[in-house]
Amino acid sequence: MANNDLVFQSGRELAAMIKARKISPVELTQAYLDRIAALNPKLNAFITVTKDVALAQAKQAEKDIAAGKYLGALHGLPYAPKDILATKGILTTNGSKVTADWVPNYESTVTERLARSGAVLLGKLNLLEFAMGSGTLSGFGPARNPWHTDYSPSGSSSGSGAALAAYMTPLSIGTDTGGSIRGPASFCGIVGLKQTYGRVSRYGVTTLAWTLDHAGPMTKTVADAAAMLQVIAGHDPRDPTTSREPVPDYSKALTGNVKGLRIGVPKTYFFENQNPESDKATKAAIQKLVEMGATTVDVDVPHAKYAGSAGWIVAMAEAACFHEKRLRQKPELFDPVVRERLEAAKFYSATDYLKALRVRSILQDEMAKVFEKCDVMAVPGGSPASKLEPPETAKSDVKPGSAAPAFRGGNTFIGNMTGYPEIVIPCGFTTAAPTLPLTIGFYAKPFDELNLFRAAYAYESATDWHKKRPTL
């Protein structure tokens, strides 16, 4: 296999080749570095490329594997996290001019665990400023969608979505406070997992909102997401919100068998206001799983429409509190949209915040009832990608002359508000030009990522949407 073809293999395929010593981690890392050098000027997915670190880690992996010290499925595999995870001694910008020169003296738990598993750090990926910027005016300019470069890869894990879709890395870590893993997964046609709140440590991940933030896998395939979660999941004494729930062997879910799996299909909200093609592709994917042996059952989350607006109150109130000092000291360095949101949130009332938390209680109860009836709930992953916003309109959320609609929060915010896990995977492409990816999402009950992987892997194995490549 030519070196430049290696990048098109899945992480699992590459891991098998590394383990069998058919390829060297060094040649694999070099192949990705070459691809990054070729495509990053076009896509702006990477803020920092850690070439020397990557090659040194790859050489170490090669040496250890040759000595019989194989560490597991990620050993020698390159990855790149969103540049909001602290990496000791390596620039960590948070996508912001405010922290453009920050070199942490500590390591996030997630990147520490990945390093311990032998993964190779290719660099740090672009994002919307502090995971909430405009995308256009954030600190390092917008990442671009590889399917159409004048389209957005969504955010806030924009660089992760773009880099994966363009085969610039086989694995990534994104963060998700209202949909920032699953949105880019949807726009870019890749796999995004927001696992249960508390399943993965937030230590060393710059906060957007303490009670909503998650760091999770973004990959090309479901098996790769499972392999990454296996490594990063588990209790961390440095993050008191992490759970002591045992971490199961996720590979056991990768069977392709969905016989008897009960798929909940929501009667209201989740399929409303969707792009018709997203709706159609999602329903077709559910039908495919039914043909494979799953069953469907109607479910309902009656207060789902409140998740977005309530979630926004929680997110921005917590963000304004977290960024209070920086906002006082360096307001002019913030993306204008981020600054506007944080300054407005200073005026939110405690009553509004607490009412939003009462909505969270209602949503958690309703989601718990859903999973008394089913194993997974299937929803459209999101709308197809939209065009990048031009700089002149990206300066503010406010569009004069009309009232803003209630913030809907898509089909993702409910996962952050409730803590329930969701995986988003490709399930088609738009038929009208331009051709853009479509995705389906699966929710499960807390700590039941096994059923997410079971449903998602089975569907992925029976289709080839995830194998399609953008023309670059």
Next chain:
Amino acid sequence: MKSKITEKPVSRRKMLQLLAALGITGPAATEILAQSKGGALSPEILKTANALIDQQFSDERLKVVTAALQRNLDQFQIVRDLEIDDSVEPAPIFNAKLR
């Protein structure tokens, strides 16, 4: 039997919806809102409220923040309008033990 009537002020959001239904949008709607008692904010109101949040904004900045906050309040209105049973307590964070 007497019907129970609850008098509730018309929110800015609802007012805008009503105006749109009457075909009044854009600057005309904004002007009507400004003259109404529909809960519209102004930089002057926020200037007074500055003391509550212990932060001073310039007049120019207050205009930006006012517009952004008004937008947010419009977006929150459905949450403010939601009637929640007294038995429902806030969930400050996801707690697996309670799920």
